[in-house]
Amino acid sequence: MWPSRTRTETVTCLACGTERPREEAREYDKHGDRWDRDDKTFEHLCKPCHSDLCHHPRDELEALLVDLEAGERERDAFLASYLSTVEERYGTLEEES
Structure with a gap:
């Protein structure tokens, strides 16, 4: 069964260290494949830090x-x-x- 979407989970931004509710953050997958979720633990970025990222491919x-x-x-x-x-x-x- 899927976890409740109404619970408030707090995550820490890996760039600036601020704690935010999960819905105010973006998932970060250091392998660049956030869609493959099997056996993964994601880190998070707050929306301002995520916006500051370079979104170009980072192959290699x-x-x-x-x-x-x-x-x-x-x-x-x-x-x-x-x-x-x-x-x-x-x-x-x-x-x-």
Whole structure:
């Protein structure tokens, strides 16, 4: 049986840390496949943080972050490694005019 839709569930935004009622948040699936719900636990973003996200495809991003040990290394070392790896794999980063 489906859980009651009238209950108020509170979730925490993974970006800003605010607690919000579930209906004021968006599901976030770090694997980019929020429709496949088997054995998944979703994180949440509040609507303002969700709106601030870049909604472009992020193919290979999660694997790249894991490969580069994101969150496990010093910030400056991680960023240098990230920029170097992205340029190596995808070419020079240039801003569009």
